[in-house]
Amino acid sequence: MKRILALLLSLATILTVFAGCGSSSSDTKGISASIASEPASIDPSLNKSLDGGTYINCAFEGLTTYDKEGKIVPGTAEKWDVSADNKVYTFHIRKDAKWSDGKAVTANDFVYSWKRAIDPKTASDYAYYLYFIKNGEAINTNGADINTLGVKAINDNTLEVTLENVCPFFTEIVAFPTLVPLREDVVSKNPDKWTLDPKTYIGNGPYVLTSWKHSSKLVFEKNENYWGKDTIVAPKIEWLLMNDTNAILGAFKNKQISFARNIPHDEMPAEKAAGNLQILPQLGTYYLALLNTKAPFDNPKVRKAVSLAIDRNYITEKVRKSGETPASGFVPYGIADVSQSPDFRTKGGDFYSVKPEDYQKNVAEAKKLLAEAGYPDGKGFPKVTYGLSTGAGHEAVAEAIQQQLKTNLGIEVEIQAQEWNVFQESRKNGLFDIARDGWVGDYMDPSTFMDLITSNNPQNDSKYKNPAYDKAIADAKKETDPAKRMQLYHDAEKLLMDEAGVAPIFFYTDPIVIDKNLQGYVVTKLGFVYLNWASFK
Numbered sequence: 001m002k003r004i005l006a007l008l009l010s011l012a013t014i015l016t017v018f019a020g021c022g023s024s025s026s027d028t029k030g031i032s033a034s035i036a037s038e039p040a041s042i043d044p045s046l047n048k049s050l051d052g053g054t055y056i057n058c059a060f061e062g063l064t065t066y067d068k069e070g071k072i073v074p075g076t077a078e079k080w081d082v083s084a085d086n087k088v089y090t091f092h093i094r095k096d097a098k099w100s101d102g103k104a105v106t107a108n109d110f111v112y113s114w115k116r117a118i119d120p121k122t123a124s125d126y127a128y129y130l131y132f133i134k135n136g137e138a139i140n141t142n143g144a145d146i147n148t149l150g151v152k153a154i155n156d157n158t159l160e161v162t163l164e165n166v167c168p169f170f171t172e173i174v175a176f177p178t179l180v181p182l183r184e185d186v187v188s189k190n191p192d193k194w195t196l197d198p199k200t201y202i203g204n205g206p207y208v209l210t211s212w213k214h215s216s217k218l219v220f221e222k223n224e225n226y227w228g229k230d231t232i233v234a235p236k237i238e239w240l241l242m243n244d245t246n247a248i249l250g251a252f253k254n255k256q257i258s259f260a261r262n263i264p265h266d267e268m269p270a271e272k273a274a275g276n277l278q279i280l281p282q283l284g285t286y287y288l289a290l291l292n293t294k295a296p297f298d299n300p301k302v303r304k305a306v307s308l309a310i311d312r313n314y315i316t317e318k319v320r321k322s323g324e325t326p327a328s329g330f331v332p333y334g335i336a337d338v339s340q341s342p343d344f345r346t347k348g349g350d351f352y353s354v355k356p357e358d359y360q361k362n363v364a365e366a367k368k369l370l371a372e373a374g375y376p377d378g379k380g381f382p383k384v385t386y387g388l389s390t391g392a393g394h395e396a397v398a399e400a401i402q403q404q405l406k407t408n409l410g411i412e413v414e415i416q417a418q419e420w421n422v423f424q425e426s427r428k429n430g431l432f433d434i435a436r437d438g439w440v441g442d443y444m445d446p447s448t449f450m451d452l453i454t455s456n457n458p459q460n461d462s463k464y465k466n467p468a469y470d471k472a473i474a475d476a477k478k479e480t481d482p483a484k485r486m487q488l489y490h491d492a493e494k495l496l497m498d499e500a501g502v503a504p505i506f507f508y509t510d511p512i513v514i515d516k517n518l519q520g521y522v523v524t525k526l527g528f529v530y531l532n533w534a535s536f537k
Contacts, residue, residue, distance in 0.1 A: 030221075030236030031518070031531045033259035034251065037243035037391070038215045040421040043195045044180050045117045048125040048424070048459065050440055050527045053177040057528055058220045058237060059100075059203030060180035063091050063110070063159070064171050068533060070524055072171050076105055076181065076204060076227075077159070086166045091159040091174075098225040099183060100208045107153035109181035109204075115146050116187070117178055125458045126178040128451060129442075131477075132170060134162040141456055165478050172443040180204070206232050206532050215241055233520060233533045243391045243420065249513070252276075258515035259531070265321050265393045268511060276513045279323045283525050284440035284508035285332050285449065286324070288401075289461035291433050292501060296382060301373040303500035306434075308366035309408040310401055312505055313356045319396050322511045326354035327504035330493055331449045334525070335441070338482050344446050348490050351497040363408045370409055378410020386415050387432030389423040394436050397505070427461050437461050440508065440527040446489040447476065453496055464501030 036051030044056050065075035074080075077091040097105040116122055118130045118139050130136040134150025150162030163170065173179065186202050187194050194200045201209045206228065207220035218239040222232050240257055242248045249263040249271075263271065271277040290297040290306065297303055312326035325333070328350035337344045352362060367377070375381040386402065388394040398415045405411040413434070418426060427435040439459075441448040451457060454473050455465040469492050476488035496502065510523060517537055522530040 029536070030238060031234045031259070031521075031534050032238040032240060032257045033529070033531060034240040034242045034248050034257050035259075035261045035529055036241070037420050038241045040424060041195065042201070042209075042218075044113065044177050044182065045122055045124045047177060054529045055218055055220075055239060056177040056180065057205065057530065058207040059201060059205045059209055059223075060177065061203075061205040061226075062176065062180045063093075063174040065175055066522075066524055066528075066530070068520075068522055070522075072175060075175065080171070086168075087163045089161045089163070089170060090154075091161065093157045093159065094227050095157060096227045097204060098227065099204050100202050100223050100225055102225050103183075104156070105181055105204050106156040107159040108156070109183060110159050110179075111151055111153050112184040112187075113182035114151050114179060115149055116182065118149060119146055123458070124178065126176070128457055129173060129176060129178050132163055132165075132167045132173055134164050136164065166480055169443050169445050176442055207237060217241055231533075233535050234531050237531050245391055245393070252513050252515075255515075258518045258536075259521060259529070259534075260513050261510070262392045263511070263513055265319065265396065268321055271513050275516060278512055278514055280510040280512060280523055281334070281525065282440060282508040282510040282527055283332060283334055283444075284438060284527065285327055285330060286397075286436075286438045286505045286508055287327070287330070288503040288505065289427065289432075289435040289437040290500065290503060291430055291435075291463060292465065293430065293463040294433070296373070296375070296384070297433060299373050300499040301369045302375070303503070305366040305369040305373065305409060306405060306411070307500045307503035308352060308362040308369070309405055310503065310505065311359055311404055312354050313359070314404075315397055315400055316506050319400050320393065320506065323509045324506040327506050328352060328354045330453075330496060330502060330504050331446050331489075332441075332507040335444055335446055335448075337486050344486070344489070347486075348493060351494070366409060381409075381411050383412040383414055384433035385431075386413050386434040386436075387423060387426060388415065388417055388436035389420045390417045391420070398436065428458070430461075430463060435461055437502070438508070442526055444525075446486070446493075447473075450476075450489055450492055453501060462502050464496065464499075466495055466499065466501070469495045469501075 039052040041047050042052055042055050047056055061075045063075055063077040064072050067073045076093055076097045078094045079092050081090045093107055114130055117124045118127050118136055120140055127140045135144055135148040138144035139146050139149055152160050154160050183202055186200055198209045206223055206226050208223045210221045211219040220237045222235050245262050245264045248260050249267055251257045252260045268277055290303045292298055316324045316326055329345055329348055331344050333343055333345045335344045337347045386398050388398050402413040405413055439452055450473055453460050453464050454470050472488045472492035476485050479485040519537055520533040520535055
């Protein structure tokens with residue numbers, strides 16, 4: 001199972017389907033889909049979710065983008081040059097790259113966007129993606145002059161980027177939604193609300209936002225000023241903003257939508273039998289953020305006890321039922337190590353056994369650790385809160401863990417469910433002892449996971465802080481020897497797991513129900529959905 005998942009998640013892994021037959025036509029109807037509820041933001045500098053990134057990718061395009069095969073290809077930049085030392089990238093912007101209002105896209109649009117994202121005043125959760133660029137981290141964390149960022153417009157069509165260290169996957173980084181260009185004249189006039197009005201949500205991507213009925217749907221229509229407009233098949237995409245899993249499945253069955261995530265897990269076997277469900281590989285980890293800064297989870301023994309007491313096989317097989325793999329580390333299968341095989345997870349090994357026959361041994365060790373922490377059989381252990389977002393089956397996972405911690409350790413858990421956008425802020429602000437968390441990689445390197453848990457990362461929801469961990473990550477960024485670099489990431493992961501800074505539960509899959517007549521849709525290994533080339537037969 002693990003080897004199969006790793007193979008599926010190799011660099012070029014992507015699902016593109018051209019199958020089915022029927023009478024509907026995207027030439028007139030467009031495509032309707034649902035992947036999440038109301039997004040917290042579709043501002044490229046402020047977005048922090050996978051669904052928001054998918055919507056941003058409709059309206060914007062970075063220097064590079066992904067094609068139908070999941071490969072990085074030229075986007076707004078038609079080509080690029082790399083210096084001999086691999087630290088200076090010169091991107092040549094297409095002369096026919098235009099904004100949706102017809103104005104030309106320029107190198108300065110990228111300069112403005114990147115400086116906005118790295119500016120600590122913006123408080124972008126993805127600012128650290130610009131740490132790859134010269135002085136990015138110094139600007140964001142140490143107050144360095146924002147004008148020292150290693151990016152400059154040589155002329156309207158030439159962008160020069162100087163890196164802090166060699167980054168072999170930098171062309172993947174510039175495809176990420178945070179690094180798309182932005183129009184300063186548009187954003188600066190109304191920085192807090194420019195994304196809320198389709199008239200001011202001006203992008204350079206394949207679609208234009210034409211309607212946003214909040215908590216109902218986002219509508220994108222083909223951008224006639226997009227340089228690659230002739231490659232776009234679907235004339236319109238409607239994203240229905242839904243949270244209730246039963247309602248999502250009902251909308252699919254009633255043919256209101258042709259593509260959907262987040263149906264009830266109990267309904268998945270029936271949908272699979274009906275030929276509607278596809279379980280796709282996804283480069284991600286579902287984990288618990290244990291609040292490291294507050295008792296009782298400021299004690300590593302408590303954190304490790306809780307992690308070991310969780311029956312990951314029960315959760316994947318009896319609760320989720322979506323082909324997930326129990327997580328035995330933080331970085332999932334599918335990311336290359338020095339070579340593609342063995343991959344990073346396989347080479348790093350298991351930090352605890354996830355074999356069903358070893359679960360009782362894990363529980364015994366958990367009881368021992370909890371007693372050593374001063375809570376024999378859970379005596380004196382305070383009632384703890386477990387925060388989660390409603391929908392997507394998170395309640396069922398929480399209830400299973402609640403029961404396991406009560407039965408095995410005598411720990412009382414209070415589940416607190418919140419609407420998605422409220423939950424994100426509560427989790428970030430450390431309002432829960434335990435919080436449902438998850439991460440889908442943004443590029444094919446262990447750093448996409450390991451950077452997340454550094455002390456200053458705004459998405460480090462567990463508030464884990466270890467100077468040795470931070471140093472290993474910093475050293476890995478500077479290391480040019482591939483074997484030594486990977487070893488530093490292995491060392492860092494061992495520190496994280498030995499202290500149970502987080503508690504990985506399972507490695508994600510991406511279960512989706514899809515109309516049998518829909519063809520040409522694309523779901524990347526990173527979880528982004530592209531319906532640009534979708535149609536019905």
